[in-house]
Amino acid sequence: MDTEAGVFHVFGPAGLALVDRALDELDRLWERTPDVPSQDRILFALALSEVTTNIAQHNDTADVVLSVDVRVTTDTLRACIRDTAPPAPVDWDAVSMPDEAAESGRGLALSQAALDEFTHTVGALGNTWVLVRRVDGQRDTDG
Template identity: 40%
Template sequence: MTSPDSLVLETTTGPDTLDAIQRTLDELWAAHDVDATVRMHMDLAVGEIGANIVEHSKEGGPVRLRMEVEVLPDAIRTTFLDDGHPAPVDLSTVTMPDELADRGRGLAIAHRVLDELSYRRDGQGNHWTLVRRRSA
């Protein structure tokens, strides 16, 4: 469901997916007065989770992706659903990797800038929920 307070992106992942994700966020930001820090944190976290889905859900192969971003009275919530492989992640143990590490910062960054980051897997696929309160 799409309303003035939410937008949905449904796509098959490919080279333009991250641009489409950012365009969807930009469209929502243009329609709502959302604090710049909140927008920046959501842009960063959504981009990181979106990039992980594109890169890892089928070893870089295309997956069906649905993203919904909602402006709620007290928060911004983004949900992702994809039909890729299960994500082998335990979000309770996510930490920033060693400073010399080439990879592994995306989840830690998202976890740090969000008020909620959750993942579950069911018969439909991978479900990610990202929430950032609108107040500081």
């Protein structure tokens, strides 16, 4: 795979418009990397959408900036998402699917289920979210 074919970067105010840009870029990336199995594409896109949407919805101030870097290799789908928001308080031990009647609160739980690695760190400049899904063609046939 051409290294440049499997990479994109978007950057800007942390709003839903940037989320849409990131997902549009991901669609274009899939066109350039046709060997990625469909199940891996779908679940990685779901996680990327959930995390970036959460950041946008919980940080609606114009001064919060969101940066999304995605890299696809033959083995791995990886996103590094950085925001300049205050530290996001995430209790990873308490992340779980809410009951069926809940209207929100599924994003982190869905992302955890879709990814092989999902980390969040806080630094002096904001939050960093790393999403990793290993590419495995057997997952499509295993169901």
